Each structure stands twice: as C-alpha cells, then as structure tokens.
Amino acid sequence: MNTKISIILFLFITITLGFFSSCRSESDELPQIVDNGFLQPDSRITNFILRAATNDGALDDSLDKSSCFTVKFPYTITVTGVQTTLASIVELRTFEASYNPSNPVTYSFPITLVYGDFSEVLVNDNTQFVQLVNTCNDTDENIACIDFEYPFSASGFDSQVELIRTINFEKDLDLYQFIDDLKRDDLITIDFPITVNISDGAVLRVSSIGELENTFDDVLRNRCDNVSN
Structure with missing residues (x-):
C-alpha cells in the first residue's frame, strides 16, 4: 500500500470514528503519525529540499559580484559603452560567453x-x-548541484484547513514556499517517483522519501563542491 493510499485510509478511519464520539473540543489535537513517507518541518530531508529549492544567488555572480541575490529578469546593463538587455538565464549565459569579467x-x-x-x-x-x-554575508547553504525536475506534486492532509489536498510544483519558488510553510501537523508526502538532475549531468529517478535523502547524502559527499550536509 503506497503512502498516498495510507493517508486516505487513515483519514477515512478517523472521520468514521468521529461519528461515534462527541465533537472535538478546541483542546483536542490532530493525531500524530510517525511515517518515513511524511515530510516533517525539522527533518534532514526537508532541510535538503529547502536548500535545493533556494534561489541560487551565484547564478549571475559574473555580473553582480554577489552570491546573496540574483538580479530579476529582465534588466539592462552597459558594458564598454554597449547596452544589452537580458531577459532570461539563457540570454545571460550567451552574454557571459563573450564577456570579459574585468x-x-x-x-x-x-x-x-x-x-x-x-x-x-x-x-x-x-x-x-x-x-x-x-554587506552581503552569504552562508552558502544553497545546494546548487541538485535540481528538481518540474512539474511534480505532493499530497496529504493540511492541518490548517483540515482537508486532503494536492499541491503542484512548477518551479523552485513553489517548492520553497511550500516547504518553508510546512507545519508539524501536516501529513504531506511527495507523489513519487520524481526526477532530480545532478550538476555532473546525471539524471536520477527517485521513488521514496528515503531514497531521496540517500540521493542527497551521496551527491553532497561525492559530487558537490564546498557544500556541507
């Protein structure tokens, strides 16, 4: 039985039992479930995901000389008297190919x-x-050597609205905001399998939370430069 079905079954049982009990008081708490498939806000894997989804300030260091931030596209620069408008990371990389950093x-x-x-x-x-x-004081917590391949989704029980929901991720911003807002009582699991791209060119298919954590461990130890785990 996969994790998503387990969540639905658990919620069905919980709701059914509710018919035979009194209404829940304000002091009652949602059931706590320990399951390796669920994302917890203070877990290692959640920290890894958040760091991988962080906006990588080093993407445009050749121009802005700061890894604390990126300059939002589109923007215009002048180099040796020539104006250039950059509207995407592709255009930035094309410009960098002929740009003299001095x-x-x-x-x-x-x-x-x-x-x-x-x-x-x-x-x-x-x-x-x-x-x-x-005044940039970059702590270099970003994991730039692992990129999630979008789109993918997560599903589970949202403790704030007390509903089962599906969350779709189209880009790093979506994933970062979701993980950053994760609550301890949320019963959320990623809808596996998902794909991650490694900076050395490898493309990995991941089928569980445990496998994803092992992937981060392996990549951070053996394929990433200057990143701590």
Whole structure:
C-alpha cells in the first residue's frame, strides 16, 4: 500500500470514528503519525529540499559580484559603452560567453534583487546597489548541484484547513514556499517517483522519501563542491 493510499485510509478511519464520539473540543489535537513517507518541518530531508529549492544567488555572480541575490529578469546593463538587455538565464549565459569579467558592468536602474528565500528588494540607484553587495554575508547553504525536475506534486492532509489536498510544483519558488510553510501537523508526502538532475549531468529517478535523502547524502559527499550536509 503506497503512502498516498495510507493517508486516505487513515483519514477515512478517523472521520468514521468521529461519528461515534462527541465533537472535538478546541483542546483536542490532530493525531500524530510517525511515517518515513511524511515530510516533517525539522527533518534532514526537508532541510535538503529547502536548500535545493533556494534561489541560487551565484547564478549571475559574473555580473553582480554577489552570491546573496540574483538580479530579476529582465534588466539592462552597459558594458564598454554597449547596452544589452537580458531577459532570461539563457540570454545571460550567451552574454557571459563573450564577456570579459574585468570590464565593469553598469545596471540601468531601477532593478529588483531576488534573495535566497525569494524575497525581493527594489534598488533605485548604484549607491544602494553597491551597499547591498558590500554587506552581503552569504552562508552558502544553497545546494546548487541538485535540481528538481518540474512539474511534480505532493499530497496529504493540511492541518490548517483540515482537508486532503494536492499541491503542484512548477518551479523552485513553489517548492520553497511550500516547504518553508510546512507545519508539524501536516501529513504531506511527495507523489513519487520524481526526477532530480545532478550538476555532473546525471539524471536520477527517485521513488521514496528515503531514497531521496540517500540521493542527497551521496551527491553532497561525492559530487558537490564546498557544500556541507
């Protein structure tokens, strides 16, 4: 019996038993279930997922010189008197192929900075931008060598609304916000299998929470540079 069916069966039994008992008081708590298939907010695997879904501030370090944030597309820069508008990571990589890092980059303000937690800061001038670059204190918690392949989903019991729901993830932002908001009483499991892409080119199919945690352990120990687990 897979985890999703187990959740539904558990909830069916819980609801059925409710008909033979008095209404739940405010002091009653939702049942606590220990299951390796469920995501817990303070578990290692949840921490791994959150760090892998974090916005990678190093993606545009060649231009902004800061790994604390990325500059939100689209934006315009001037290098050696030539203006270039960049609208995607593909265009950024194409530009970098011919860019000399010793040449200074001037941004056309305002620009928006996106931090690791996807919070945004509007920057109106170069003075403000330089200050933010200089005060960057990156702890390098991001796991950049593992990328989730989207879309995929999770399902389970949401303790806030007390309903079974399915959560669809289309991008890192969706996954990060969901994991960051995970509650201890939520009975949520990823709908496996899912696919993860490794920075060395490997593409791995993962079939359970335990297998996903083992994948992170292996990749962090053997395939990632300068990342602690």
